[in-house]
Amino acid sequence: MTQGFYGSTNGKFKGYTAREIIHNTLNASGPMILGLPGRSLTVNPSAIGCTPACINSLMPAGGQAARLPAGDMVLSATNCCVPNNNTWRKNGKFASVLWGQAVTLWMNAHMDANFGSMTLAHACIQKPALLNDVTDVAGLMDFTNKALGGYVFPSLGRQLNNGELGILAGYLGDLHNYFDNCKLDCNHYYYDDFPNRPSGSREQGEQIEAPETVQVNDFKVVPNPMWDQFTITLDKESIGKAVSVMISNQFGQIVLTEHQTNLASEEVPMNASKLPAGIYQVNVKVDNQQPITKTIVVIKR
Missing domain, CATH: 2.60.40.3080 (Immunoglobulin-like)
Structure with missing residues (x-):
């Protein structure tokens, strides 16, 4: 699924709405933790009208690819959603396209326990040089969390810059579009x-x-x-x-x-x-x- 699906109000997959899938996936595999300590977003399972409704309302994300805001944001039944401010939101949605793609990757990867071991090598998706050392979905999730959390990559000696964060967001978007339902048309x-x-x-x-x-x-x-x-x-x-x-x-x-x-x-x-x-x-x-x-x-x- 794409982040557009997870932000839809009427779309369904196998009879389930986006909110129902978010709710079920969080209950089965949650909490969802993005980023690293000190710059993270944690989404705990809760009633379908709380955190699942929040994630659904924040998608699809827009805005420049960026790291998560400083601090550790925790969403739960008592704190359903991120603050309605310019740090977290842009036009009511996640303020960074990378955050939306990261949420989508987590949801897709946790719909099935075996999905993380799937390899990324496929001629139809050009993997950027930035991800040369990443071989599977689990590794991609780990790399994305490090990028969101401001990790200093040893191979670079620094955090990812804005351009590299944009490349990562673009690759995630291509990957989600490629595996979206019936769009696997590369022959x-x-x-x-x-x-x-x-x-x-x-x-x-x-x-x-x-x-x-x-x-x-x-x-x-x-x-x-x-x-x-x-x-x-x-x-x-x-x-x-x-x-x-x-x-x-x-x-x-x-x-x-x-x-x-x-x-x-x-x-x-x-x-x-x-x-x-x-x-x-x-x-x-x-x-x-x-x-x-x-x-x-x-x-x-």
């Missing part, structure tokens, strides 16, 4: 994972050449992210043809397959209930055409 081709692939192999160091004329059947995955049942929908031209579906985890291991020699309909039902939470690649090949790949996210309630 790329795999040749070596299917039979009858073009000649050559990466292992032998030979370049794999694609045919001069390429016809690719696109497909959709709904829902995405998913808990259990999901459907792969191909175009009508795929009906009657051989279809292979291979799903692999972030380590390249194939964890789920489906093969049909004569596709009866556009929809191929799949079941992810036995898959651990994580990021997966769905490879679909129709007849002898080049396979295409899309990313899916499996989360657990």
Whole structure:
């Protein structure tokens, strides 16, 4: 989800409103602690009309990326929200876009206990050099908290400057947009994972050449992210043809397959209930055409 979703009043995900998701996530995994001692924001679980309503009302955040204000702000049932002043708010919202992206990252990362171990390496999202040493979501959360808390990074010998804080906020925004529900549209081709692939192999160091004329059947995955049942929908031209579906985890291991020699309909039902939470690649090949790949996210309630 994006910070725009967490600030919505009518939007829903799997039947739950933003406030309900904030409430449930805080109750299950709270408190939410952003920053470091001396420059932090702590949000404790409380009734849905208190701190969840506060976070919902402060999103989406605006304003220049910045560290958290000095001091340790604690929100609870007796102190529902941040002060209504220029230090914490701008036009009624969080005064810094980075704060909103940090809240979003915490919420997304705590919706599932396994999400923190997901790697950030993916060709569709260009990771800035600032984050070269950060490899997974948990590391990104730690880096973001240090940036918010005014940490002096040993590699820099200083705190992040305003420009670097802006780069971090931009990357978080791109990451949240990329994983937002059904927006995982970055496709790329795999040749070596299917039979009858073009000649050559990466292992032998030979370049794999694609045919001069390429016809690719696109497909959709709904829902995405998913808990259990999901459907792969191909175009009508795929009906009657051989279809292979291979799903692999972030380590390249194939964890789920489906093969049909004569596709009866556009929809191929799949079941992810036995898959651990994580990021997966769905490879679909129709007849002898080049396979295409899309990313899916499996989360657990």
